[in-house]
Amino acid sequence: MAELVGIFAASHGPIIARNWETMPRAHRDKLAAAFDEIGRRLKAAQPDLLVVVSPDHWVNFFINNLPAVCIGIGDEHDGPPEPFMKKVYPHPVLKGHAAFGMHLLQTALDNDFEPALSHRLRLDHGSCIPLWRAGVPPDLPLVPILVNDLEAPMPSIRRCLAWGRLLRRAVESYPEPLRVAVLGTGGLSHSIGEATMGWIDEGFDHACIKAFANGEEQALDDFLTEALPQTGNGAHEIRDWVIAHGAAGGTGFELIDYFPSPETLVGAGFASWKLPANKAGSLDHRSRQ
Amino acid sequence: MTDYWLSKLFFDLQHDPQLAADYRTDMPAVIDRYQIKPDVRRALLDDDVAALSPLVNAYLLRFYFQIRGMPEAEFIARLHAMKSSAAQTAETARHG
Numbered sequence: 001m002a003e004l005v006g007i008f009a010a011s012h013g014p015i016i017a018r019n020w021e022t023m024p025r026a027h028r029d030k031l032a033a034a035f036d037e038i039g040r041r042l043k044a045a046q047p048d049l050l051v052v053v054s055p056d057h058w059v060n061f062f063i064n065n066l067p068a069v070c071i072g073i074g075d076e077h078d079g080p081p082e083p084f085m086k087k088v089y090p091h092p093v094l095k096g097h098a099a100f101g102m103h104l105l106q107t108a109l110d111n112d113f114e115p116a117l118s119h120r121l122r123l124d125h126g127s128c129i130p131l132w133r134a135g136v137p138p139d140l141p142l143v144p145i146l147v148n149d150l151e152a153p154m155p156s157i158r159r160c161l162a163w164g165r166l167l168r169r170a171v172e173s174y175p176e177p178l179r180v181a182v183l184g185t186g187g188l189s190h191s192i193g194e195a196t197m198g199w200i201d202e203g204f205d206h207a208c209i210k211a212f213a214n215g216e217e218q219a220l221d222d223f224l225t226e227a228l229p230q231t232g233n234g235a236h237e238i239r240d241w242v243i244a245h246g247a248a249g250g251t252g253f254e255l256i257d258y259f260p261s262p263e264t265l266v267g268a269g270f271a272s273w274k275l276p277a278n279k280a281g282s283l284d285h286r287s288r289q
Numbered sequence: 290m291t292d293y294w295l296s297k298l299f300f301d302l303q304h305d306p307q308l309a310a311d312y313r314t315d316m317p318a319v320i321d322r323y324q325i326k327p328d329v330r331r332a333l334l335d336d337d338v339a340a341l342s343p344l345v346n347a348y349l350l351r352f353y354f355q356i357r358g359m360p361e362a363e364f365i366a367r368l369h370a371m372k373s374s375a376a377q378t379a380e381t382a383r384h385g
Contacts, residue, residue, distance in 0.1 A: 058349055062300050063291065081304075151346050193347030195372035197365045233347055 002174035006045030006181035007248045007273040008038050009241045012129040013266040018084045023263045034257040034270040035133035041272055042134060047181035049097045049141040053240040054126035054185040055149035067116030068155045072144035073101030074119040080128045089132040094123060097141035100174060107170040130185050149186060149237045157224045160239045161217050164246015184244035186237025188267035194233055200260040201231040205267040212245060212253040248273035292344035294324045299349040302356050309356055338367040
């Protein structure tokens with residue numbers, strides 16, 4: 001039987017890769033330290049595979065065919081296509097884990113979730129910046145979950161929490177011994193290509209961190225559902241953290257670091273979750289009240 | 290309101306280096322391959338960030354102006370000008 005051995009989250013602003021060599025040294029060191037800590041904890045967890053929950057930045061999908069959630073079930077995936085990523089993360093092919101991917105997909109369908117599937121995804125900077133900076137070995141099998149965090153309408157926070165619980169259930173029902181880690185990427189606040197571009201909403205970020213630390217899922221849902229439409233569009237990537245939070249059972253959030261990063265245009269956040277001892281609960285949020 | 294063909298042009302430019310190269314050398318010819326409305330065509334040729342912004346996803350917009358070679362600082366300044374303009378309009382409406 002498989003087990004969850006680590007749950008993490010990290011920002012992924014593309015400027016981290018684009019300007020890594022040219023950004024002010026002190027700021028780069030701060031980013032590096034946070035990613036290093038994620039990498040240290042991930043390595044200590046000794047995962048056999050990593051589920052990466054990330055948005056798709058118009059690499060796999062377009063508005064003619066845009067899934068709310070897509071699970072990568074292939075044995076291989078393509079590395080990042082962006083030229084600035086190829087320079088820092090030159091891995092054209094990344095290893096997948098078809099058996100667990102298929103099990104996750106089947107578990108989803110058996111529980112009335114209907115994700116899209118892909119036998120080969122292209123993993124853009126959203127997935128690969130944290131992999132690169134955290135020093136994740138490029139041969140560690142990945143099961144990508146791509147979430148529509150970019151184009152409205154997007155999955156509800158309530159549904160993302162349920163996705164997290166579903167992910168946990170899939171891990172715990174997988175018949176083979178497998179150590180599974182989860183990495184949610186993106187956030188915290190940022191604003192891209194809109195009138196407030198560059199805005200880092202520290203008030204949102206601190207409230208968000210407080211809501212995760214409090215852990216109570218209904219309060220987190222209420223806060224994010226109300227706050228997300230009032231902050232920058234990049235904050236919608238917090239859905240990937242919410243899925244990680246749901247996988248953790250809504251408890252154990254531990255902030256590794258947070259700081260506004262105007263150099264990379266994001267509220268830079270890094271976190272992990274202490275793993276609960278209990279097994280996966282109901283997928284229905286209301287039954288947990 | 291999302292403009293499908295404008296979005297498609299931006300998406301294709303992101304994925305097709307040859308198309309991006311063609312676009313750099315002959316914008317009108319590439320635009321003509323898509324069902325772009327005349328006012329949108331004008332906005333493209335004028336690099337009119339404010340006019341294009343409501344028509345496409347914000348991330349695609351950012352990518353497009355990177356392809357166009359607009360420095361990010363200038364792109365951000367043009368976006369911020371939209372906010373100032375909207376605020377001025379609202380102020381005018383309030384005071385008649």
